[in-house]
Amino acid sequence: MMNNNGSKKVVLRFPQEVADRPIVCELALRFGLRFNILRASISPHREGIMVMELIGNRDKQEEGLEFLREKGVFVEPLSQDIRMVEERCYHCGTCVGLCPTGALSMERPSFLVRYDPAKCIACELCVLACPTHAMEALL
Amino acid sequence: MGTKLRTYEEINEKIKKGQVVVVTAEEVVDLVREKGVERVAREVDVVTTGTFGIMCSSGAFLNIGHTKPRMKIHEAYLNGVMAYAGLAAVDLYIGATQPAKDDPLNKVHPGEFRYGGGHVIQDLVAGKDVLLEAYAYGTDCYPRKKLVTWINIRDLNEAYLFNPRNAYQNYNVAVNLSDKTIYTYLGVLLPRMGNAGYSSAGQLSPLLNDPYYRVIGIGTKIFLGGGIGYVAWQGTQHNPAVERTERGIPKGGAGTIAVIGDLKGMSPHWLWGVSIRGYGCSLALGLGIPIPILDEETLYYCSVSDEEILAPVVDYSHAYPYGTGEILGYVSYAELRSGKITIGGKEVPTSPMSSYSKAREVALTLKKWIQEGKFTLTQPVAQLPGVESGVRFKNLVERPVEASVIIGR
Ligand code: SF4
Ligand code: SF4
Numbered sequence: 001m002m003n004n005n006g007s008k009k010v011v012l013r014f015p016q017e018v019a020d021r022p023i024v025c026e027l028a029l030r031f032g033l034r035f036n037i038l039r040a041s042i043s044p045h046r047e048g049i050m051v052m053e054l055i056g057n058r059d060k061q062e063e064g065l066e067f068l069r070e071k072g073v074f075v076e077p078l079s080q081d082i083r084m085v086e087e088r089c090y091h092c093g094t095c096v097g098l099c100p101t102g103a104l105s106m107e108r109p110s111f112l113v114r115y116d117p118a119k120c121i122a123c124e125l126c127v128l129a130c131p132t133h134a135m136e137a138l139l
Numbered sequence: 140m141g142t143k144l145r146t147y148e149e150i151n152e153k154i155k156k157g158q159v160v161v162v163t164a165e166e167v168v169d170l171v172r173e174k175g176v177e178r179v180a181r182e183v184d185v186v187t188t189g190t191f192g193i194m195c196s197s198g199a200f201l202n203i204g205h206t207k208p209r210m211k212i213h214e215a216y217l218n219g220v221m222a223y224a225g226l227a228a229v230d231l232y233i234g235a236t237q238p239a240k241d242d243p244l245n246k247v248h249p250g251e252f253r254y255g256g257g258h259v260i261q262d263l264v265a266g267k268d269v270l271l272e273a274y275a276y277g278t279d280c281y282p283r284k285k286l287v288t289w290i291n292i293r294d295l296n297e298a299y300l301f302n303p304r305n306a307y308q309n310y311n312v313a314v315n316l317s318d319k320t321i322y323t324y325l326g327v328l329l330p331r332m333g334n335a336g337y338s339s340a341g342q343l344s345p346l347l348n349d350p351y352y353r354v355i356g357i358g359t360k361i362f363l364g365g366g367i368g369y370v371a372w373q374g375t376q377h378n379p380a381v382e383r384t385e386r387g388i389p390k391g392g393a394g395t396i397a398v399i400g401d402l403k404g405m406s407p408h409w410l411w412g413v414s415i416r417g418y419g420c421s422l423a424l425g426l427g428i429p430i431p432i433l434d435e436e437t438l439y440y441c442s443v444s445d446e447e448i449l450a451p452v453v454d455y456s457h458a459y460p461y462g463t464g465e466i467l468g469y470v471s472y473a474e475l476r477s478g479k480i481t482i483g484g485k486e487v488p489t490s491p492m493s494s495y496s497k498a499r500e501v502a503l504t505l506k507k508w509i510q511e512g513k514f515t516l517t518q519p520v521a522q523l524p525g526v527e528s529g530v531r532f533k534n535l536v537e538r539p540v541e542a543s544v545i546i547g548r
Contacts (some may be wrong), residue, residue: 097488
């Protein structure tokens with residue numbers, strides 16, 4: 001039999017209505033999948049965000065993700081890495097107000113903008129908004 | 140309050156002797172809280188202000204020198220960005236917001252606007268070679284019709300920044316009440332008030348420290364783009380007669396200044412070409428103005444803090460583009476700078492477009508220049524129009540035009 005097992009990284013967004021319900025554990029119970037939660041946070045817009053690695057049968061992975069979508073969760077693949085080119089950043093902070101996870105933050109009292117890649121979910125909002133192209137998506 | 144404490148001459152004398160006392164507009168806030176206006180006014184000679192942000196209505200005049208044979212340039216491009224050539228033969232004006240000729244603009248919305256006039260200015264200041272392509276129709280005295288060459292700032296006869304409108308005295312806070320993301324000059328605004336864009340250095344901002352234009356006037360020497368500049372005129376859209384708070388702070392965009400300065404003395408650390416997604420290109424720059432403490436009143440106005448400066452919150456999905464004038468409320472710069480504001484019970488993260496850390500760096504640099512005797516103060520030769528001047532910002536009143544006289548597109 002062909003081995004159809006593997007792992008996949010996804011970004012899950014939980015709108016406020018579904019954020020409090022324990023639907024993630026259903027992935028294990030119903031679909032026999034294992035998962036690692038890589039990052040999780042609540043965005044300023046009260047939306048839950050989780051970056052997860054799914055491990056197990058690929059067909060079951062798809063079924064599991066479809067189940068989450070039906071429950072109202074937004075599922076996106078985690079595709080890219082984001083980097084900050086520091087010498088191009090003039091520390092305005094327009095990206096800070098957009099960043100859903102706090103990966104970009106304004107340090108006080110210096111008012112310098114700091115980037116913590118460990119919290120980044122590669123939503124690319126900062127890449128879109130940075131006026132000096134200091135935030136880059138690496139393919 | 141009105142007693143004269145010192146004159147420009149006395150301050151400059153102290154600068155020369157290395158005895159001048161200078162603090163920044165940020166430092167003076169705590170100083171006054173601690174010691175009171177009267178005492179600080181006696182102790183401090185100069186307060187330095189600073190701002191760093193995207194300032195549209197900026198650009199540079201360049202004189203490239205005459206060619207052989209001579210050419211009266213009719214159309215010109217610098218690194219592919221159109222420069223205005225309708226001045227003389229070899230004078231050009233490169234405007235900060237002009238996008239590259241082949242830029243797809245907003246055809247694929249939101250456009251990237253990767254390179255424009257602001258970037259050309261940054262490249263010039265950085266000492267990079269810039270490609271000039273120029274065309275002319277040819278005259279008896281200026282026969283040449285085409286020119287393609289590299290130019291460099293060091294070889295130009297003149298290169299000076301002339302910005303018709305900079306250093307806005309206060310500004311809007313932008314939010315988006317619609318259901319889709321919008322792309323504005325105050326940044327990317329997420330739907331349903333997902334964030335709030337703003338752009339002022341608040342307590343550090345030059346005209347907020349001299350709200351009635353008592354000391355900043357035409358001829359005032361300033362820090363501009365890391366070099367020396369001057370206030371040339373009131374800025375375009377200068378609007379002194381707006382609603383003000385008790386201590387005279389405008390409750391929205393008000394005064395502006397036009398500034399001029401030698402590009403050859405500036406630095407790319409203080410002049411940045413920028414791309415505003417879905418909106419266009421521009422130039423971000425650092426600008427700082429020293430305020431001589433001539434009397435207690437001057438110092439009192441300099442001691443304004445972020446808590447006391449209010450900005451109007453405006454919906455940029457509708458109220459702003461359609462000019463309805465609707466204001467959702469007022470927030471202070473202290474709230475804005477805390478990272479979140481509350482509007483209608485909702486907590487909204489803030490997205491500043493101007494850099495507070497660099498504004499502070501401008502004020503500190505200017506302070507250092509003055510302390511080291513490298514920068515003296517100038518007395519204005521004329522005042523900016525004040526509250527009583529009758530100068531008001533007007534909107535355009537359109538008038539119907541007969542089809543037969545329309546010559547444009
Ligand atoms: S891509 Fe940018 S905005 Fe999105 S999470 Fe990462 S740092 Fe934050
Ligand atoms: S938007 Fe760009 S320049 Fe501004 S703080 Fe973020 S990374 Fe730096």
